[in-house]
Amino acid sequence: MPETIEAIFKKHGRTSDELIPILQDVQKEFGYIAQESLKKISRYLKLSENLVFGVASFYTQFRFTEPGKHAVKVCLGTACHVRGGSTLLDTLERGLGISCGETTEDRRFDLERVACLGCCALSPVVQIDRDIYSRMSVNRLTELLKKYE
Amino acid sequence: MTKEKKLSITIDNRKVAVKPNITILQAAREHNIYIPSLCTLEPLPSYGACRLCIVEVDGLRGFPTSCTTPVDDGMVVRTDTAEIRTLRQEVLKLLLSEHPASCLFCTEHDECKDYQGTIRKVGVTTGCRYCPNDSLCELQTITEKIGLTETSYPVYYRGFPVEKSDPFYDRDYNLCILCGRCVRVCNDIRMNGTLSFKERGKQTTIGAALDRTHLDAGCEFCGACVSVCPTGALSTKVSKWYGKPDGETKTTCVYCPVGCELLLQIKNNETIDVFPNYDSTIDQGLLCVKGRFAIPEYVASPERLATPQRMTPLGYEDISWDDAIDEAAEKLSGINPEDVLIVVSPQLTNEDLFVAERFARELIGTDQIMSVLITDMREETVSFLNLASASSPFNVIDTADTILTIGFDSTYGFTPIGIKIKKAAKAGVNLTTLSVHESNLDIVSGETFQMNVTKWPALLDSIMGKMPGNGKGTKLKPLNKVVVIGAEVIFSPKRGAVFEKIVEMKDRFGWKVIVAHPYTNLMGLLAMGAFPGIKRGEIVSDGTKSTGPAVEDPLSAMDLARHRKVVYLIGEVPFENLPECDFLIYQNALSVKSTRKPDLVLPSSLFTELSGTIISAEGRILPIRKATDPYGKSMPDWQIISKISEKIKSGALKYSSISAIQTDIKKQVKSLSDVKKRLEFRKISAKTSGKGRTGKRLSDPKSSRKPWEEKYRGIALKDVVSGMLVIEERRRHE
Numbered sequence: 001m002p003e004t005i006e007a008i009f010k011k012h013g014r015t016s017d018e019l020i021p022i023l024q025d026v027q028k029e030f031g032y033i034a035q036e037s038l039k040k041i042s043r044y045l046k047l048s049e050n051l052v053f054g055v056a057s058f059y060t061q062f063r064f065t066e067p068g069k070h071a072v073k074v075c076l077g078t079a080c081h082v083r084g085g086s087t088l089l090d091t092l093e094r095g096l097g098i099s100c101g102e103t104t105e106d107r108r109f110d111l112e113r114v115a116c117l118g119c120c121a122l123s124p125v126v127q128i129d130r131d132i133y134s135r136m137s138v139n140r141l142t143e144l145l146k147k148y149e
Numbered sequence: 150m151t152k153e154k155k156l157s158i159t160i161d162n163r164k165v166a167v168k169p170n171i172t173i174l175q176a177a178r179e180h181n182i183y184i185p186s187l188c189t190l191e192p193l194p195s196y197g198a199c200r201l202c203i204v205e206v207d208g209l210r211g212f213p214t215s216c217t218t219p220v221d222d223g224m225v226v227r228t229d230t231a232e233i234r235t236l237r238q239e240v241l242k243l244l245l246s247e248h249p250a251s252c253l254f255c256t257e258h259d260e261c262k263d264y265q266g267t268i269r270k271v272g273v274t275t276g277c278r279y280c281p282n283d284s285l286c287e288l289q290t291i292t293e294k295i296g297l298t299e300t301s302y303p304v305y306y307r308g309f310p311v312e313k314s315d316p317f318y319d320r321d322y323n324l325c326i327l328c329g330r331c332v333r334v335c336n337d338i339r340m341n342g343t344l345s346f347k348e349r350g351k352q353t354t355i356g357a358a359l360d361r362t363h364l365d366a367g368c369e370f371c372g373a374c375v376s377v378c379p380t381g382a383l384s385t386k387v388s389k390w391y392g393k394p395d396g397e398t399k400t401t402c403v404y405c406p407v408g409c410e411l412l413l414q415i416k417n418n419e420t421i422d423v424f425p426n427y428d429s430t431i432d433q434g435l436l437c438v439k440g441r442f443a444i445p446e447y448v449a450s451p452e453r454l455a456t457p458q459r460m461t462p463l464g465y466e467d468i469s470w471d472d473a474i475d476e477a478a479e480k481l482s483g484i485n486p487e488d489v490l491i492v493v494s495p496q497l498t499n500e501d502l503f504v505a506e507r508f509a510r511e512l513i514g515t516d517q518i519m520s521v522l523i524t525d526m527r528e529e530t531v532s533f534l535n536l537a538s539a540s541s542p543f544n545v546i547d548t549a550d551t552i553l554t555i556g557f558d559s560t561y562g563f564t565p566i567g568i569k570i571k572k573a574a575k576a577g578v579n580l581t582t583l584s585v586h587e588s589n590l591d592i593v594s595g596e597t598f599q600m601n602v603t604k605w606p607a608l609l610d611s612i613m614g615k616m617p618g619n620g621k622g623t624k625l626k627p628l629n630k631v632v633v634i635g636a637e638v639i640f641s642p643k644r645g646a647v648f649e650k651i652v653e654m655k656d657r658f659g660w661k662v663i664v665a666h667p668y669t670n671l672m673g674l675l676a677m678g679a680f681p682g683i684k685r686g687e688i689v690s691d692g693t694k695s696t697g698p699a700v701e702d703p704l705s706a707m708d709l710a711r712h713r714k715v716v717y718l719i720g721e722v723p724f725e726n727l728p729e730c731d732f733l734i735y736q737n738a739l740s741v742k743s744t745r746k747p748d749l750v751l752p753s754s755l756f757t758e759l760s761g762t763i764i765s766a767e768g769r770i771l772p773i774r775k776a777t778d779p780y781g782k783s784m785p786d787w788q789i790i791s792k793i794s795e796k797i798k799s800g801a802l803k804y805s806s807i808s809a810i811q812t813d814i815k816k817q818v819k820s821l822s823d824v825k826k827r828l829e830f831r832k833i834s835a836k837t838s839g840k841g842r843t844g845k846r847l848s849d850p851k852s853s854r855k856p857w858e859e860k861y862r863g864i865a866l867k868d869v870v871s872g873m874l875v876i877e878e879r880r881r882h883e
Contacts, residue, residue: 038358046575046593048342050366053358058349064359 003029005040016045023056032063068103068110070148072128077116079123088124089113091138095145108148158224173215173226174202184228185237185291187244187379188328189216193337198329200240201291204228212236238297244326245292246302248380252280253292254299280324281389282381288326309354315363316872317386317442318375322354324382331355331374331383339435339564340571340593343368364879367589369560370438370872376424386872387445388414388422398776399426401763402440403496403669403756404861407432407543407565408765409440413757413776420445420757420777431769437564438876439859439866444757446870447861448780452739454752455781465750470782470792476749478796480715480732486515490713490728493520493679494720494862495668498761498773500810501786502670502677503818504802505719506685508790510678512801518679521863522668523703524726525640531700531835532648533639533664537671538688538697538830541631541661542767546573549631549661552580553612555605555647556637560589561876562859563665566633583608585637602643609650613658630654633663640857664766667859672764672830676818681706683833686818690829697831719786720753722863736789738780739864752783753862759785760807768828770821856881 008025012018022045026037033041033056042049056062074080074089089100092111096104103110117125122134126141133144155166160173160182167176172195177184187199195216203212207225212233215226227233245253255261280286312320327346332355335344343366347354357366375383394414402409409432414422423444427434457473458465468476481489491509493502509518526533546552546569559567567590574580574593582594583605591597598608632654638647654660668674678685682700690697709728716730723733723743735747738755758779762770779785784792787810794802804810814821821828858877859866867877 035359043592048336048345048367048592050345050356050358051336051342054345054347057347 005029005037009040009044014045016047019045019047019052019055020059023052023062027062031067032065034064034066038064065103066107068107070108070129071110071112072126072145073112073114073117075115075117075123075125075127076113077120077123079120080116080125083124085124087138088126088136088141091141095142109145156220156222156224158220158222158226160226161228167220169220171220173204173206173213173218173220173224176220177215177226177228182228183294184215185294186216187287187291187326188330190330190333190377193333196329196333198327199244201237201244201295203233203236203240205230205233234296237295241292241295241297242300242302245288245297245300245304247305247307248288248324248326249280249306250300250304252283252286253289253297278390280381281384282324282378284393286381287379312356315368315370316875317370317438318372319384319386319389320356321382321384322356324380325355326380326382327353327355328379330377330379334373334377339369339371339373340568340575341367341369341371344374364875367560369564369589370442370876371436371564372438372441373425385422385442387442391416391421394421396776397424398757398774400757400774400776401765401771402436402444403763403773404439404443404859404866405437405562405665405667406669406671406766407563408763408767408769408771409436409565410434411436411440411444413444415776418777420448431765431767431771432565435565435568437559437562439562439873443866443870443873447866448755448757448777450739450869452864452869453780454738454740454750454783457752457782458750460746460748470784473749473751474789474792474796477717477734477751477793480734480749481513481717481793482797484513484714486513486517487711488714489513489515490716490730491515491518492716492718492721492727493518493674495520495522495671495674496862497670497674497720497786498756498759498763499670499673499677499770499814500761500807501720501790502674502679503685503810503814504787504790504804506677506679507802508794512794512797516681517707518681519707519709520674520680521721521724522671523707524709524724526644527704528702529645529648530703531833532645532652533666534675534700534833536634536648536651536655536662537664537666537668537766538675538833539655539662540664540766542827543569543663545629545631545661545663546570546633549573549629550578551628551630552578553630553632553660554580554582554584554588554590554594555609555632555634555651556584556602556639556641557582557590557633557635557665558584558586558588558637558880559635559665561880562667563635566663566665570633581612584635585641602638602641602647605638605643606646606650609647609654613650613654630658630660631663632660633665635665636667636857639664639666666766667857670763672766672768672828673762675830675833676764676821676828677814682836686821688831688833689818689821690831691819692829695831697833699834699836701836718747718863719790720862723747724863736786737862737864738783739862739869741864751789752781753789754779754783754785758783761785762811764828768830770828 012022022041026033038049038052042052076085093099096109098104098111100111100113119125124136126133126136156169157166160177165180174184184202186202188196197214197217202215204215205227307323309322332344336342343357343363344355357363375385394416396415398413400411402411410426410429412424412426413420423441425434425436456467457470459468493505509515523530543566552570571593580594581596582588582590583598638644655662675688681703683698687698709726713728713730715732717734719736722741723745733747734749736751736753738753756773757776760775761773765771791802791804866873
């Protein structure tokens with residue numbers, strides 16, 4: 001049961017320098033910054049919603065749509081790129097019918113690209129939730145996705 | 150002025166004396182030395198974003214930006230060396246790498262300016278007009294001054310669709326150079342916060358949260374962003390393709406009693422656009438949507454009346470002024486004063502009202518000068534006038550320590566007051582907002598009450614009780630308390646009880662009151678005596694403590710249910726509760742769609758076409774200046790009334806010029822002669838007549854609970870100005 005946004009506010013002061021810490025806590029608790037949260041943060045800090053959004057959209061760590069059940073991250077760092085990371089991404093985009101940064105309609109998967117996961121020796125790498133899958137191929141990836149409901 | 154020690158600096162081998170604590174850029178501008186800059190925006194602090202204002206300073210490493218470097222004694226600055234020029238050209242090239250540059254670098258560039266701009270498909274030699282800002286563009290000027298004639302980078306066209314869904318202005322962010330002026334003006338000067346930078350790097354755009362429209366994001370449509378944009382990214386819908394205006398006329402806005410200064414932009418004898426005057430002491434250039442965007446469409450409306458018209462069995466026929474004046478005079482001469490009702494608009498000028506008042510009292514012999522505020526305010530007319538005439542100047546907000554707003558919202562009107570309140574609240578002043586619907590001030594208020602008007606009096610009681618310094622015997626310093634009342638209370642049928650409480654707050658507890666009502670020249674109307682029971686000049690205080698007029702409730706004094714022979718509407722449309730009549734004279738600027746068709750139509754000129762004065766809510770006498778010729782055969786209202794009078798009784802009200810009227814006003818309304826001073830008004834009190842209510846009671850207030858809408862001379866702005874329709878809908882749904 002997520003704690004309420006009001007409980008998060010209690011931990012922070014009402015000055016504008018608390019904006020990013022509040023956004024981080026809200027994102028952590030709810031998984032994303034909902035329109036409703038945006039409005040409440042705006043009221044709490046007396047900043048306009050547009051300004052709050054402007055700050056939040058600068059950072060890729062904040063998202064404004066409800067995340068899917070599983071987060072799929074494809075590494076496109078140098079090593080993964082050289083060994084076909086972008087082919088994996090293409091496959092996923094086609095297979096899931098979404099583009100990078102979107103969520104499937106059935107809310108099962110989120111698709112994102114990352115710059116490096118720090119295990120270049122195992123490239124190309126795909127991360128699903130907290131698990132790292134190394135030396136991926138298109139075939140293995142298609143099989144793998146079926147395991148995630 | 151106190152003697153400030155001046156600093157001596159050298160700019161481009163010129164020794165100049167400058168004030169301390171200013172930047173090199175400011176110093177150079179003071180001495181007319183040109184340094185290009187695209188991001189500076191006075192009076193906001195330096196931003197240092199565009200990097201075009203780089204200079205060389207002896208002893209400083211590299212090329213500091215002159216907008217962020219303060220002057221120092223003995224500084225040696227060079228603004229235009231070969232090296233700086235090369236650097237600036239490079240900076241500008243990078244800036245332009247995301248800006249379509251065909252208007253800047255084209256082989257036909259110089260010839261093109263001589264060609265005619267046209268959007269018609271006809272056989273004339275034309276120049277390109279693909280950007281509404283062509284020839285008004287700061288980017289063009291700077292490119293020329295920096296001497297850039299070609300660019301070596303390919304232009305990256307971002308391909309954003311042009312955003313046209315919002316009223317009043319379009320946004321083409323393909324032309325945006327992200328200088329940040331609009332974001333800063335919206336957040337820091339207008340205190341509104343609709344615009345912000347979104348995303349980052351190459352993806353950066355400007356706009357509202359989550360791809361909302363500006364309307365949904367809380368935009369006030371003040372147009373400040375459009376005014377400061379150095380490119381053609383933001384452009385006013387109505388005047389987009391007009392090009393450079395021929396002239397500018399400074400005048401006063403007539404849409405509300407704040408009296409903001411306007412800079413009318415004139416082209417080909419037409420008002421094409423309106424700019425704010427940031428140097429204005431009245432409004433600081435903080436216009437609202439009405440002043441900024443709702444004027445050109447109103448004065449050039451297709452509904453404008455061009456010639457006098459007479460109703461015939463076959464419909465209206467155009468007639469000459471002579472015939473029209475003859476007809477009006479014939480109906481009005483020798484008429485029994487009780488058989489005629491003269492209706493004036495509180496949005497007329499002082500001169501119009503003065504002539505109308507003399508016409509009614511001296512020529513017709515009636516005291517019954519009707520105006521729409523009597524039927525709007527009904528039984529509370531006198532208490533409304535009492536509050537409005539005791540209204541304080543707006544700068545009391547700057548020194549207030551407690552502010553209470555009641556039913557007040559400044560999104561689409563009274564923005565100079567709203568922004569003052571927002572600034573005060575941000576600086577820590579205790580702000581309480583009380584309203585039925587959400588107010589735009591709620592976001593900065595300390596306490597917000599949202600409830601039905603019926604519960605307000607009780608709440609006001611508790612607020613009065615809670616205030617420190619109200620209790621007996623306490624020796625607290627008197628607080629500077631300001632209450633601002635807005636449309637939600639003024640147009641509520643339950644206003645009576647709230648008015649009573651506010652009067653109590655004012656009289657017993659020393660609250661200063663600001664009434665944000667829509668009757669532009671209400672104070673002028675009262676000062677000229679164009680109101681039953683108030684004589685000319687009677688309410689203007691001469692500095693003594695003498696009491697003002699006691700007024701009988703005009704609604705019962707004026708028997709509105711009684712049938713009249715003639716009703717003469719001056720700058721007003723037929724409204725609810727207007728008596729029935731045999732002959733209706735309609736003198737106004739726009740045609741009217743009413744069930745009772747006027748028998749005689751007299752076309753009036755509008756405020757952009759005439760000179761005069763109005764008295765603002767603060768008691769300032771403000772000038773209206775003529776910017777264009779009258780539309781069609783229209784004439785100023787005073788001139789029409791004067792001509793009719795001449796026909797009825799020669800020499801009675803003969804005025805041939807506005808200055809003749811002004812001389813007469815000064816003679817007859819003594820206290821008005823000192824124009825520079827802010828006028829103070831005497832208290833208007835209620836007088837109960839022994840007669841009691843005469844005639845039939847008017848229809849019950851409940852039936853006339855039509856929501857209030859923005860009007861000018863009786864015509865709703867939403868019916869004339871297309872964008873105001875959207876604004877009006879938004880205002881009502883909230």
